[in-house]
Amino acid sequence: MSTTLLCAVVLLPTQVVAAGKCERLVATGSPDAPPYSWRDPQDPRHLVGASVDLFKQVAGELGLKVEVLDSGSRSQALEEVRSGRVDLLIDSPFAVAELTRVDYIHPSLLNNEYVVWTRHDSSLVYDTLSDLREQRGSVSEKARLTPEFSAFAKSQLQLEPAQNLTQAFQRLLLGQVDYVLAGRYAGMAMAQSLGMSNALIARGLPVDRPGLYLALSHNSACNDAWLRGQLAKKLTELPASGVSQAVLQRNVERWKAQVQAPLDAPKQ
Known part of the structure; x- marks a missing residue:
C-alpha cells in the first residue's frame, strides 16, 4: 500500500468507518396503536404512524435505509426483536427486565401523554x-x-x-x-x-407521560456504539425542533381519514 493511500485510510472520518457496518435497519412495532403505529391498509406487511415517521426521519438523517414491518401483534414484535430477526422496536416502554436483551436509546422517541x-x-x-x-x-x-x-x-x-x-x-x-x-x-x-x-x-x-423508546436488540448486527450514540444525539435534538407534535397531529388526521374513507365511499 502506498504512503498516500495509507494516509487516506488513516484520515477517513471515524463516523464514515463506523457507519459502514450497518446501512439498513429492519424495525417493527405495535400494529394496532394509532396514531403511533398501525398496519398500513395499502401495504399490510408494513406499519405507518407517528413513531414510524419519526424513526424514518432520524434514521434518514444518519444515512440509514429502514423498513418497518408488521410482526402480527405487539408480543410477536417484541419476540422478533429479542431474537435479533428484527433489529429494533420503535415503541417500547422502558422495562428493567428487558435490559438483558435490548438497549434502550435515550431519550424516548415520543412520550405518550x-x-x-x-x-x-x-x-x-x-x-x-x-x-x-x-x-x-x-x-x-x-x-x-x-x-x-x-x-x-x-x-x-x-x-x-x-x-x-x-x-x-x-x-x-x-x-x-x-x-x-x-x-x-x-x-x-x-x-x-x-x-x-x-x-x-x-x-x-x-x-x-411514559416514554416510547427505540429498543435495539442485543442480537442485531447493527448494534454498535456508533449507532447508539448517533440515535441518542438525534433524539435529543427532536423536542426542540417541534417536529414531534406536528407529526403526531398529522397522523391523527391520517387515521381519521382512513376511518372515514369507507363511510364516504360511493355506493355501488
Whole structure:
C-alpha cells in the first residue's frame, strides 16, 4: 500500500468507518396503536404512524435505509426483536427486565401523554388527581403507564380495568364510569373511529407521560456504539425542533381519514 493511500485510510472520518457496518435497519412495532403505529391498509406487511415517521426521519438523517414491518401483534414484535430477526422496536416502554436483551436509546422517541377523558356533559370537577379519588374510573389493560403512576393509581384511585380502550370509552359513554385514563392522541384516534368525538373530551394536564423508546436488540448486527450514540444525539435534538407534535397531529388526521374513507365511499 502506498504512503498516500495509507494516509487516506488513516484520515477517513471515524463516523464514515463506523457507519459502514450497518446501512439498513429492519424495525417493527405495535400494529394496532394509532396514531403511533398501525398496519398500513395499502401495504399490510408494513406499519405507518407517528413513531414510524419519526424513526424514518432520524434514521434518514444518519444515512440509514429502514423498513418497518408488521410482526402480527405487539408480543410477536417484541419476540422478533429479542431474537435479533428484527433489529429494533420503535415503541417500547422502558422495562428493567428487558435490559438483558435490548438497549434502550435515550431519550424516548415520543412520550405518550395520558390524560383524563370525560363526557362533554360531565359535571366532574377535575383540577388535581386528588379530585378523582371518589370517582369511578377505567383504564385499558393494554395501557403502558409508568411503574410509579401505576403504583399511585392502585393505591389512590378507583380504576376498573377494561379489555381495551374501546370498552373503556363505551363504559364512559354509558355512564358506567366517570372518567377514563387514556393517551391524548390515542384517545383522539379511538374516539374518531367509534364516532364519539363530539361526546368525549380530554381534560387538564397529563397525569403520566411514559416514554416510547427505540429498543435495539442485543442480537442485531447493527448494534454498535456508533449507532447508539448517533440515535441518542438525534433524539435529543427532536423536542426542540417541534417536529414531534406536528407529526403526531398529522397522523391523527391520517387515521381519521382512513376511518372515514369507507363511510364516504360511493355506493355501488
